[in-house]
Amino acid sequence: MKTKGLTKNKVNIVTLGCSKNLVDSEELYTQLKANRFRVTHESGKDDANIVIVNTCGFIDNAKQESIDTILRYAGAKENGLIDKLYVTGCLSHRYRDELEQEIPTVDAYFGTNELPRLLKTLKADYKHELVGERLLTTPAHFAYLKISEGCDRPCSFCAIPLMRGGHVSKPMERVLAEAKSFAQRGTKELILIAQDLTYYGLDLYRKRNLAELLDRLADTEGIEWIRLQYAYPAGFPLEVLDVIRERPRLCKYLDMPLQHGSSSVLKLMRRGITREKTEGLIQTIRERVPGIALRTTLIAGHPGETEADFEEMYQFVAQSRFDRLGVFSYSHEENTHAFTYEDRIPAEVKQERVDAIMALQETISAELNQKKIGQTFKVLFDRKEGGYFVGRTEFDSPEVDNEVLVSAAHASVRPGDFARVTITDATEFDLYGELAG
Numbered sequence: 001m002k003t004k005g006l007t008k009n010k011v012n013i014v015t016l017g018c019s020k021n022l023v024d025s026e027e028l029y030t031q032l033k034a035n036r037f038r039v040t041h042e043s044g045k046d047d048a049n050i051v052i053v054n055t056c057g058f059i060d061n062a063k064q065e066s067i068d069t070i071l072r073y074a075g076a077k078e079n080g081l082i083d084k085l086y087v088t089g090c091l092s093h094r095y096r097d098e099l100e101q102e103i104p105t106v107d108a109y110f111g112t113n114e115l116p117r118l119l120k121t122l123k124a125d126y127k128h129e130l131v132g133e134r135l136l137t138t139p140a141h142f143a144y145l146k147i148s149e150g151c152d153r154p155c156s157f158c159a160i161p162l163m164r165g166g167h168v169s170k171p172m173e174r175v176l177a178e179a180k181s182f183a184q185r186g187t188k189e190l191i192l193i194a195q196d197l198t199y200y201g202l203d204l205y206r207k208r209n210l211a212e213l214l215d216r217l218a219d220t221e222g223i224e225w226i227r228l229q230y231a232y233p234a235g236f237p238l239e240v241l242d243v244i245r246e247r248p249r250l251c252k253y254l255d256m257p258l259q260h261g262s263s264s265v266l267k268l269m270r271r272g273i274t275r276e277k278t279e280g281l282i283q284t285i286r287e288r289v290p291g292i293a294l295r296t297t298l299i300a301g302h303p304g305e306t307e308a309d310f311e312e313m314y315q316f317v318a319q320s321r322f323d324r325l326g327v328f329s330y331s332h333e334e335n336t337h338a339f340t341y342e343d344r345i346p347a348e349v350k351q352e353r354v355d356a357i358m359a360l361q362e363t364i365s366a367e368l369n370q371k372k373i374g375q376t377f378k379v380l381f382d383r384k385e386g387g388y389f390v391g392r393t394e395f396d397s398p399e400v401d402n403e404v405l406v407s408a409a410h411a412s413v414r415p416g417d418f419a420r421v422t423i424t425d426a427t428e429f430d431l432y433g434e435l436a437g
Contacts, residue, residue: 010038011122012048014073015137016066017056019144019193019229021089022137025054028088028115030135035124041137049083050122051076057091057163059331066091074105086110088118090163112164132178139382141416142189142398143182147175147213151195153232155259156270156338157302157330160195167196169204172213176220183222188416189380190223191397196232198240211239218247224418225380227397229255233281234272241288251394252289255324257297261316262309265302270337275316282320293395295324298357301350302330303341310353317360323368324401325361327354362428369402369426376436379404379421381413389413391421393431404431411435 011032015025025041032039040048051073055066070087077085084107092099093111100109110118116126136143150165151158179190194200201209217226226249228240233256244250260266263274273281285292298313317325329350332343381391382398388405391413396402404421406413411434413419420436 008049009036010040010048011050011052012040012043013052013054014042014069015054016069017054017058017062017090019191020146020195021054021056023134023144023146023193024089024112024115026134026137028052028054028118029137030130030133031115031119031127032122032124033135034127034130035119035122037122037124046076046081050086051082051084052086052088052118055087055089055091057089057094057159059328059333061331063091070099070103070106074103077105086118086121088112088114093163094159132174133181134178136187138398139415140186141380141382142191143187144193145175145178145182145190146170146193147197148194148200152199153196154270154337156268156341157259157299157333157336159333159336162335164195167199167203169200169202169209171204172201172209172216175213176216179217179220179223183220186222186416188223188418189225189227190217190220191227191229192217193229195230197228197230198232198236208235208237210237211243214240214243214250215247218243218249220249224249225251225394227251227253227394229397231256233258233278236281238284238288241285244292245289252292253295253395253397254285254292255295255397259297259299260302260305260309261298261313261320262305265305265309265313268304268338268341269299269302275312279316279320293323294320295397295401296322296326298325298327299330300327300353300357301345303332303338303343303345305330305345314356314360317357318364321364321368322361323365323395325357325364326400327357327361329354365402366426366428369428369431372423372431373426374423376420376422377404377433379406379419379433381406381415381417381419383415384408391419402429402431404433406433406435 013025015022029039053069056062073085076082086108087106088110092109096109108121119126148169150167151160152167377393379391381389383390387408389408391404421433422436423431423433425432
């Protein structure tokens with residue numbers, strides 16, 4: 001029996017996966033609002049009659065989370081708790097045929113580039129004049145800005161090109177217009193995202209044009225921080241470092257997934273770089289941008305990774321002393337190059353390697369944070385949580401990096417405020433401080 005209380009033409013969008021998916025959900029949100037739908041994002045009220053699940057299909061754990069979420073809402077539909085269920089995003093793009101067979105309760109599945117078709121199904125118009133406009137689901141003071149879509153890299157383990165297609169840069173003028181629009185609405189931090197930032201411009205301008213884009217973005221009045229996520233190490237455009245060093249609005253922060261520290265595994269991964277060249281690049285980055293924070297991501301258990309290869313990666317992490325680091329277990333993905341290799345490493349061994357790297361990074365992070373005690377940093381505050389105001393330095397991205405906690409009993413700030421904070425204590429992944437006088 002259908003329960004009462006559902007609001008007609010009210011849509012709840014559920015987003016899974018990375019910040020690039022979040023941007024897609026925000027574009028969908030904006031289009032639906034313009035079509036006079038009532039829209040929520042990840043609402044807990046359960047009063048929407050339409051649910052759209054934006055899925056992730058990157059690795060096994062993400063795929064399972066997406067499937068579990070679809071099944072949960074499919075059950076809700078079968079029990080009359082919602083009227084319509086639609087699924088979009090990477091998992092839907094990659095496994096649409098299988099999903100349609102296995103979970104037929106879903107009303108329709110859509111791929112990553114099928115926003116107009118999804119809107120048409122909802123009897124909504126795709127409003128071309130809104131391209132580049134976006135209502136935010138993040139706090140208003142920061143926004144993710146996608147500068148390109150897809151990827152041309154041949155990495156052995158990665159299924160992103162299967163789900164997102166080849167690299168397509170967003171025209172520079174459109175990126176600049178989006179940045180200006182965000183600034184006019186009070187956004188203070190832009191987080192540039194792409195599958196590979198460093199490839200930006202090759203398709204449109206026949207050259208790597210990230211440095212010019214950054215230089216022009218840094219002129220956007222009202223934007224105080226610009227942060228770079230997801231840079232590729234092979235062929236890294238070194239002129240970007242000069243812009244980061246010279247333009248104060250560019251955070252001294254770089255997220256550069258390196259994936260491994262063994263040349264033999266990097267070759268298996270088809271990364272186009274060796275450990276020696278990687279170490280040389282890290283040294284160059286740190287020399288040309290003193291004080292920069294480096295975040296990286298690694299994969300443990302790629303087919304062909306030996307104990308000696310893992311030990312080499314462990315020593316690489318110990319030597320490099322990254323400011324921020326994440327590590328994943330290898331996921332054997334269909335239709336990738338690595339899928340032709342036999343995945344012989346047991347899951348428990350992969351997890352042991354993940355745990356060992358993270359334990360090492362925890363020690364490194366604790367040591368680096370202890371050195372910050374007594375220093376004063378500019379902090380952007382995101383929220384109040386419990387008895388603390390919680391913020392970040394320019395060296396930290398939302399959700400994934402360290403946070404700065406200031407006791408609400410002895411200070412008062414608002415989300416979106418910048419303030420100078422003197423660090424008084426530190427743990428492995430958090431800093432504690434007081435507002436500087």
